[in-house]
Amino acid sequence: MPEISLVTASYVTRELGFGSLTDWSQGDTATQNYFAPEDTYAERFNLLLDEIASLGFRTIDLWGAHLHYSWATAHHFQSAREALASHRMTVNSLAAWCHSVEALEGFCRVANEVGATIIGGGSPLLSEDRATALRILGAHGVRFAIENHPEKSTGEVLSVIGDSELLGSCADSGWWAIQGVHPPTAFRELGDRILTVHLKDVDATTSKGVRPGTGSADVLGCLQALSDIGYDGAVGIEHEPDGWDPTEDLRVGYRMLDHWVRDTE
Numbered sequence: 001m002p003e004i005s006l007v008t009a010s011y012v013t014r015e016l017g018f019g020s021l022t023d024w025s026q027g028d029t030a031t032q033n034y035f036a037p038e039d040t041y042a043e044r045f046n047l048l049l050d051e052i053a054s055l056g057f058r059t060i061d062l063w064g065a066h067l068h069y070s071w072a073t074a075h076h077f078q079s080a081r082e083a084l085a086s087h088r089m090t091v092n093s094l095a096a097w098c099h100s101v102e103a104l105e106g107f108c109r110v111a112n113e114v115g116a117t118i119i120g121g122g123s124p125l126l127s128e129d130r131a132t133a134l135r136i137l138g139a140h141g142v143r144f145a146i147e148n149h150p151e152k153s154t155g156e157v158l159s160v161i162g163d164s165e166l167l168g169s170c171a172d173s174g175w176w177a178i179q180g181v182h183p184p185t186a187f188r189e190l191g192d193r194i195l196t197v198h199l200k201d202v203d204a205t206t207s208k209g210v211r212p213g214t215g216s217a218d219v220l221g222c223l224q225a226l227s228d229i230g231y232d233g234a235v236g237i238e239h240e241p242d243g244w245d246p247t248e249d250l251r252v253g254y255r256m257l258d259h260w261v262r263d264t265e
Helices: 024-035 038-054 074-086 101-114 130-140 154-161 173-178 183-193 219-228 247-264
Strands: 004-007 059-063 090-095 118-121 143-147 167-172 194-199 235-237
Touching: 004 247, 024 038, 038 074, 074 101, 090 101, 090 194, 090 235, 101 118, 101 130, 118 167, 118 194, 130 143, 143 154, 143 194, 154 167, 154 183, 167 173, 167 183, 173 183, 173 194, 183 194, 183 219, 194 219, 219 247, 235 247
Parallel strands: 004 059, 004 235, 059 090, 090 118, 118 143, 143 167, 167 194, 194 235
Antiparallel strands: none
């Protein structure tokens, strides 16, 4: 069964005192402003990994705001690698949205620097300039996993993926639930095109994040679906609650998934 990972975007409100967001960019901007300074990056990134490791995780899906291509220097990259090594932690994927050629190239470079081979997110380039996007991915040895947000069916996701081996799915259980699609069914339909997973639980009536296992996304059903299709990549817990610290929920989520994995081995 797969490794249990943490999507570090779960801490989107951390630098805002875990307050409510009216727009995702608030958390993104605050996080970048906090982590961008070179002289404090090593200390701050280490503290983030300390917290994540204390919950049981040894794998992360690194959110772009925690190591952004627009400001990351050789010093940032070296500090990140040293922190990861000292925590015996690996990066499964980057969680990033690439709205331009510059962003896609930049996040591919970040992925290479931290040893990741997957970017999970979205990019208009896949429809607007597919040839350029595939050229960039191929040149960096990175695959792009499309995270379903606007898509209302697995058919839409598969249509964007097409027949390219450089593209696949970042299957997000929470967004499937919000779109009215049964997440385990979506996982089965996506099958071997799934490159990575964001296991998020939500209240589908409000679209708000809830503690893993308590909402509409049937996260344990998603794990069974992944087992049924033979998926052996990482499963990233993603939890961005509205107005509170997600730490205890993430701890409970890790234990729940770990128990399920052990019971099914």
